[in-house]
Amino acid sequence: MIVTIERPTPFDRSVQWKLHHAYWAQRGVDAWKSGEVPHLSTSNYPTARQHAQLFRAVVADLRARGSLAEADTVWLLEGGCGNGKLAANFMHALELMDAPLAERTRYVISDYSDHNLDQVVALPHVAHWIERGLMIPARYDMADPQRVRLRGGGALTHALAFFMSSYVSCVLPMKHLQRRADGTWHELLVEVRADSDDPDLTADAFVAGLVADAARYNLLNDLELHFSWGEVDLDALFAHPSHAAIVRSIVADAAEATVGYPYGFFDFLRELQPLMLDGGVVLTNDYGSVGRERIEGRFERRPQVYGNSLAQDINFTVYDGLPPVLGWEVLRSTSELDSVHAAAVCAGGFGPAARAFFDTHYLRRRPADDLLDYVAAARAYLTKKEYARALRFFLRCVELDPYDPELRYRAGSAALDASLYAVAIEQLQRGHALDAQRGWDFDFQLGRAYCLAGDHDAALDWYRRSHARGEHPVTLTNMGVLHAYHGRHATAHACYTRALALDPHYERAHERLQSLKDLVWEAAVAGFADAPVLPKGTAPVAPAP
Numbered sequence: 001m002i003v004t005i006e007r008p009t010p011f012d013r014s015v016q017w018k019l020h021h022a023y024w025a026q027r028g029v030d031a032w033k034s035g036e037v038p039h040l041s042t043s044n045y046p047t048a049r050q051h052a053q054l055f056r057a058v059v060a061d062l063r064a065r066g067s068l069a070e071a072d073t074v075w076l077l078e079g080g081c082g083n084g085k086l087a088a089n090f091m092h093a094l095e096l097m098d099a100p101l102a103e104r105t106r107y108v109i110s111d112y113s114d115h116n117l118d119q120v121v122a123l124p125h126v127a128h129w130i131e132r133g134l135m136i137p138a139r140y141d142m143a144d145p146q147r148v149r150l151r152g153g154g155a156l157t158h159a160l161a162f163f164m165s166s167y168v169s170c171v172l173p174m175k176h177l178q179r180r181a182d183g184t185w186h187e188l189l190v191e192v193r194a195d196s197d198d199p200d201l202t203a204d205a206f207v208a209g210l211v212a213d214a215a216r217y218n219l220l221n222d223l224e225l226h227f228s229w230g231e232v233d234l235d236a237l238f239a240h241p242s243h244a245a246i247v248r249s250i251v252a253d254a255a256e257a258t259v260g261y262p263y264g265f266f267d268f269l270r271e272l273q274p275l276m277l278d279g280g281v282v283l284t285n286d287y288g289s290v291g292r293e294r295i296e297g298r299f300e301r302r303p304q305v306y307g308n309s310l311a312q313d314i315n316f317t318v319y320d321g322l323p324p325v326l327g328w329e330v331l332r333s334t335s336e337l338d339s340v341h342a343a344a345v346c347a348g349g350f351g352p353a354a355r356a357f358f359d360t361h362y363l364r365r366r367p368a369d370d371l372l373d374y375v376a377a378a379r380a381y382l383t384k385k386e387y388a389r390a391l392r393f394f395l396r397c398v399e400l401d402p403y404d405p406e407l408r409y410r411a412g413s414a415a416l417d418a419s420l421y422a423v424a425i426e427q428l429q430r431g432h433a434l435d436a437q438r439g440w441d442f443d444f445q446l447g448r449a450y451c452l453a454g455d456h457d458a459a460l461d462w463y464r465r466s467h468a469r470g471e472h473p474v475t476l477t478n479m480g481v482l483h484a485y486h487g488r489h490a491t492a493h494a495c496y497t498r499a500l501a502l503d504p505h506y507e508r509a510h511e512r513l514q515s516l517k518d519l520v521w522e523a524a525v526a527g528f529a530d531a532p533v534l535p536k537g538t539a540p541v542a543p544a545p
């Protein structure tokens, strides 16, 4: 039975957002671990390094402007920190680039989800910076921009030099608007229906059920959505009077246009200003498009679903509406090819260092995309079994992000497949040292690498460490092979029989056990060939009659 959960409602007020907020409140860092929510392009090391370089340029401009003195601490806030990777990579890059500035920086890492923040601060890559006092966790809802609640208690005491967020403007309230040739304005409405066996089900009870268990797989996709457009009065649509003027400025003279207008993020930008230093900069990174032709005409707009969260692509021409109406300066990326687009906003106007850096780096091909492309190329070559080529691409990735254990693991594994054992050992050893969370079984791969390189003692040592993580028939069999090779037959036997106890169908352990039996048998019967059928001294026996 199809039940109507919500009658046609403006998309930004849809009941789906209740589930979206409950998802973020309940899911925590598993959202990123499970791969439900993409984050690599916004949070990888090359992108964090680029933001750290921009931050450094902004600090130079603030000093030149007199907003900061040489020895001042410099405060930076990140909103919607996700799994904390961007924060950790940013501080790491800043420290390598300018250690004194890193020491003076206070990076406020924030999220509106307490649960997420609790988990993020415990992750080793974040805890390291918190222990050093350079990173400060805070609960921060960008829908309530002036209230930064530091986790240790208290509020923000210093004005901000820099604010940064990635993939967050796309989850703040947005209205999807359409201007038609007759001059009328329309907004996207959504009607929500669901399939239920319960004839007495009320919409409220249905929604309460979803919200109570918001991290459950694929809930949003179970809803039936019907979209339509409803006519609106643009001048009466928003609480703040600037929005109608900004929308008109974005659409300009396009006869017909369809645009996702991120009023939630623009309200945030306006209300954040009292917390910023004069000349302070807001940097936002998001997915979407940059070309004006992408808002011209009438077309459908639909949200994307990640886990049970909603996201809406941003056409970055919306930022072009801010300077004429609010007088702010905006720098934004202009290449449709970038996987993530950036906009930097400075209400008081940028200084020369930040403007020059943005023009030369953000407007060119971004190194974050190189990393994604090289990973994709390496994977493609792996599937074609072109291991040396795959390895070359993984090594380029490692150059771009030397601190990611996963890239080292992949490079080391490709080097093993390419029979380049010294390269494998180097990559795997370095990855092992970086993998504080022990997320990758470097121990096993190092066992393989040392074994193939002929160092059996080292190989056994690494296999034992892998075994200590958890028993596995392959590790046990590999250990058995080495013990058998060195004549420790009883230990080899124990390894194979344990492997078969774990997986009775593991063919290789069966084969190895059989070889061991053959070997032991051959050793036991060596010399038997010379033995007479009748041992010496046996008394002759008369043939049977």
Ligand SMILES: C[S@@+](CC[C@H](N)C(=O)[O-])C[C@H]1O[C@@H](n2cnc3c(N)ncnc32)[C@H](O)[C@@H]1O
Pocket (backbone or CB within 6 Å): 024, 037, 038, 039, 040, 042, 043, 079, 080, 081, 082, 083, 110, 111, 112, 113, 116, 140, 141, 142, 143, 165, 166, 167, 168, 171, 172
């Ligand atoms: C799509 S994720 C992006 C995470 C991370 N920045 C990245 O690039 O991978 C959205 C993040 O913003 C947080 N978030 C959502 N709405 C928010 C709001 N109103 N204020 C602050 N954080 C919010 C979520 O909890 C989540 O961590």
